[in-house]
Amino acid sequence: MLEIGHFGLGYLLGTACAKLVGTSLNLALLFTVSILPDFDLLFSRFLVHRGPTHSLFFLLLLSLPFFVIYRKKAFPYFVALLSHSLIGDIYGSMGVQLFWPFSRNWIHVFNVSTISDLSFGFELVLFAISVVVMFVNKDFRKMFSDDMPRIFWLIPFGVVLGPLLVGGMSPFNSFPILLVVPSLFYLVLFSLLMLGLKFK
Numbered sequence: 001m002l003e004i005g006h007f008g009l010g011y012l013l014g015t016a017c018a019k020l021v022g023t024s025l026n027l028a029l030l031f032t033v034s035i036l037p038d039f040d041l042l043f044s045r046f047l048v049h050r051g052p053t054h055s056l057f058f059l060l061l062l063s064l065p066f067f068v069i070y071r072k073k074a075f076p077y078f079v080a081l082l083s084h085s086l087i088g089d090i091y092g093s094m095g096v097q098l099f100w101p102f103s104r105n106w107i108h109v110f111n112v113s114t115i116s117d118l119s120f121g122f123e124l125v126l127f128a129i130s131v132v133v134m135f136v137n138k139d140f141r142k143m144f145s146d147d148m149p150r151i152f153w154l155i156p157f158g159v160v161l162g163p164l165l166v167g168g169m170s171p172f173n174s175f176p177i178l179l180v181v182p183s184l185f186y187l188v189l190f191s192l193l194m195l196g197l198k199f200k
Helices: 003-021 027-043 056-089 117-136 139-145 150-166 177-195
Strands: none
Touching (some): 027 056, 027 139, 139 177
16 A cells, blocks of 8 residues: 555544544644554665564554553554554555564465555545545644644655655556545645645
8 A cells, every 4th residue: 555545544543543532633643653664665775665664563662652651642643553554554465574573474464466456446545535534524624723833744745745756666667647636635735734824
């Protein structure tokens, strides 16, 4: 799954969890944690993609201090973080090293190529549903009226811009056409948020 699917999945599950535990959300942080395990792509010379940074051990270790400090407020972000490996990447034929360091086996549920039109179509559906939910929840208004630092949107912005500039991440030869519109949508949205435009 690419960033569009991870954003949609993390947002939908994170906001649902926030309602269940009765806490508010930092949406920039929610988008960031939904894609966080993929930081291994920045260190591809040393780390295999979907390896240690996608494991349950790593994700739990990373989240533990936030549970200690923020308690129930950390749950929505933890759910968004877990969704990356447990739903977003485990369904593909490549799978994830879910139980690293205890096992280096690659775990996958379905034998569906993550670079197929079926996979991209699923991401497109997640995108559409998440945009509708953002509109219904008035989250677009919240994004543009919050006083959080603009720098918080830098990581989501970079995650969208990078693949568009280089034509997609390996093993892609070109960016998937089905995800161009959602990518441009997020690129414009995150750009406006980083510029600090306010709509009350």
